[in-house]
Amino acid sequence: MLRARKVRLDTDRLTLRAPIHADFRAWAALRRDSADFLQKWEPTWASDHFSRKSFTNRVYWSQRSITQGTALPLFLVRRDDSALLGAITLDNIRRGPAQAGTTGYWIGAPFARQGYMREAIQAVVHYAFTKLDLSRIEAGCLPENTASRRLLEQTGYKYEGVAQSYLQIDGRWRNHVLYANLRHDRRGRTDAG
Numbered sequence: 001m002l003r004a005r006k007v008r009l010d011t012d013r014l015t016l017r018a019p020i021h022a023d024f025r026a027w028a029a030l031r032r033d034s035a036d037f038l039q040k041w042e043p044t045w046a047s048d049h050f051s052r053k054s055f056t057n058r059v060y061w062s063q064r065s066i067t068q069g070t071a072l073p074l075f076l077v078r079r080d081d082s083a084l085l086g087a088i089t090l091d092n093i094r095r096g097p098a099q100a101g102t103t104g105y106w107i108g109a110p111f112a113r114q115g116y117m118r119e120a121i122q123a124v125v126h127y128a129f130t131k132l133d134l135s136r137i138e139a140g141c142l143p144e145n146t147a148s149r150r151l152l153e154q155t156g157y158k159y160e161g162v163a164q165s166y167l168q169i170d171g172r173w174r175n176h177v178l179y180a181n182l183r184h185d186r187r188g189r190t191d192a193g
Contacts, residue, residue, distance in 0.1 A: 007066055009074070009127055011119040016074040016088065018062050023075060024055045026084040030108040037109035041145060044171045069093060072132075076107070076120050085111040088120045090128055090137065100136040101128060103181075113147065121155040129183045136183070140166055140176035149177065157181045 009016040019027070028050045031038070039045065048054045058073075065071035072090040077083070086107030093101040103124065107117050128134040139157055141148040153159075157179035166176035 009123045011123050013079055014119055015077045015079055016120055016123055019059050019075050021059055024052055030084055034109040038106055040170050043168055085116050088124055090124055099134050101134055103137055103139040125181055137181045139179045142174055143177050152179045
């Protein structure tokens with residue numbers, strides 16, 4: 001079994017690690033300052049989204065999920081100055097015949113389009129395939145989120161189709177384009193979707 005404090009992935013510019021209680025102020029400030037940038041792509045935030053109690057519950061959920069092997073929630077921390085940039089989660093990890101998980105991520109507005117999330121996704125995908133022995137990693141995003149679609153395609157995900165009313169985003173059911181990254185992918189490049 002994995003231990004929450006032991007999971008740490010390092011890239012050229014980032015450390016990916018589980019959230020800790022001391023991250024609360026940086027997380028709340030980044031989410032608050034990036035609200036206009038993030039909310040159109042995310043489920044509606046709960047009324048207590050920025051509360052310390054809500055964040056504490058996130059930290060405990062993260063620790064439990066990592067220990068149980070059901071999810072890998074990680075914060076992106078810049079190595080140069082320890083700034084919190086965003087988060088990535090490999091969630092809904094399924095074992096048995098599936099050996100799969102689902103990628104979700106967000107980055108604060110000041111750090112978008114600087115290659116940080118690409119580094120994070122590449123590190124998590126490598127870890128999932130080599131350490132967690134997953135075979136398939138899925139992701140979905142809104143069809144009009146061209147930045148996220150481009151990011152997924154640049155990191156080895158391939159378009160697989162559209163899921164109707166897949167998730168509630170910003171208060172309403174929305175279709176999502178679905179992507180997957182396979183450990184032994186022989187599908188080649190595709191321009192579909």
